Amino acid sequence: MSRLIADAASALAPTCDYTTGCITCGDVAVPLTVMRLDAERGLALCADDEGKSETVEIDLVAPVAPGDRLLVHAGTAIAMLTEEAPA
Amino acid sequence: MKYVDEFRDPALGEVLAGEILGLVEPGRHYKFMEVCGGHTHSIYKYGIDDLLPQNVELVHGPGCPVCVIPMGRVDDAIALAHEPDVIFTCFGDMLRVPGSDGTLLDAKAHGADIRMVYSPLDALRIAKANPERPVIFFAIGFETTAPSTALTLKRAKAEGVQNFFCMCNHVTIVPPLRALLDSPDLRLDGFIGPGHVSTVVGVRPFEFIPREYGKPISVAGFEPLDVLHAIHMILTQLKEGRCEVENQYARVVPWEGNPRALQVMSEVFELRPHFEWRGMGFISQSGLKLSEAYADFDAEITYSVPGIRVADPKACQCGEVLKGVIKPWECKVFGSGCTPERPIGTCMVSSEGACAAYYNYGRFAREREVV
Secondary structure, three states: OOOOOOOHHHHHOOOOOOOOOOOOOOOOOEEEEEEEEEOOOOEEEEEOOOOOEEEEEOOOOOOOOOOOEEEEEOOEEEEEEOOOOOO | OOOOHHHHOHHHHHHHHHHHHHHOOOOOOEEEEEEEHHHHHHHHHOOHHHHOOOOEEEEEEEEOOOOOOOHHHHHHHHHHHOOOOOEEEEOHHHHHOOEOOEOHHHHHHOOOEEEEOOOHHHHHHHHHHOOOOOEEEEEEEOOOOHHHHHHHHHHHHHOOOOOEEEEEEEEOOHHHHHHHHHOOOOOOOEEEEOHHHHHHHOOHHHOHHHHHHOOOEEEOOOOHHHHHHHHHHHHHHHHHOOOOEEEOOOOOOOOOOOHHHHHHHHHHEEEOOEEEEOOOEEEEOOEEEEOHHHHHHEHHHHOOOOOOOOOOOOOOOHHHHHOOOOOHHHOOOEOOOEOOOOOOOHHHOOOOOHHHHHHHHHOOOHHHOOO
16 A cells, blocks of 8 residues: 555645645636737737736637736636626 | 635625525435536635535535546556656646556656646647657646647647647546436436536536436536525526526636637547546546547557556545545545545545545534535
8 A cells, every 4th residue: 555655755746736726637717817919829928916927828719909808727718708797 | 806706705605505595495405516626626615515504415526637537547657757758747736646556756756757737838848948858748637628738739730849749638527427427326416517617618518417317507617606606506496396507607608618629629639439537437438539630649659558457446435436425534544544645546636636625624524414
């Protein structure tokens, strides 16, 4: 059994944050705002509400414009968020 | 934060909880499955089950892609990581999933070049920065994540990147749901449907659940009010004698999904005849592999993998947990032999896993559980 469980090195593993869930491998997506477009490469620089930015694939929701809100999962925008009021 | 704060309002939560109390029939026991690991996480993080009447029970489904990976696939991944010069890339949670002879993290400790990435695009960047070395991306996830892998492979092909490969472990959500509904040891009254998978596939694929199995389903978002609202919608259907698919997450999920994402997936992937799920065995047409057009990027074609089926550890009851037959804390090794720091089963590894979520948020609340 000892071979089946992670050894001491696993304690040092770069794992996802349990308090926020795993963005990449779970069914979790985050809302980001488009800051700048690289239309030729189909990429956009997007930022969250705290200003943390990342490069995002926008092919699935194109066309987008700076200021648009996107739902992003694993570096890819999977939906455009609208201004619809909460249910 | 817009789209978030509105759905975490405690006062609205109390109103919804009160209405839910008014919808349940005394003496009747309700058992709903939240399909998605993201919902499991929200339920325990926000204590949603504590707001529900005693006779409304939530059981966890097979919706965490890390949790359903069988040990044999981990062994295959480790074999690929040990190939000469290979840079092996994967999401963080996968590093700690035990195979039959250790984890990817163990393999890294033994010298394999294994790197954690946050997206397939990150893996492609590593490939472009290291053109002399093969870079393999361990692709995992449901239909939420598969388009991201597909787009990255399209990009790699368009840019002529020849040292980028993919070990595809993407799975689809409908076949395991059908397998669960066909299972004789599970009686469910309704489903909380997966929100972000539905962003891609739409709501229509779930219509078979009310039509063929007579169970209501509400596709739901991940904030606490989303989950409560979905439970409210399912209970309302049951009270009114209706049985249909409803879309609680309409602010994000279009009924038809994302047609562009589906098109990209159909270009890059094709269905495997069958794929093994941890604890559930082989399920027909439940896994994806790369299509003929992308065969040059398929790590399992370029390299040989052991491909040996490995039985789960005897003490591990992930299979029953994934099917909602037992609660995480009913597993023999939960919290003792198996913890997030030293997991035996996959459900304890991923933060979306039912056992990890329960261990982190819900283990003190088990007295209220109705079994």
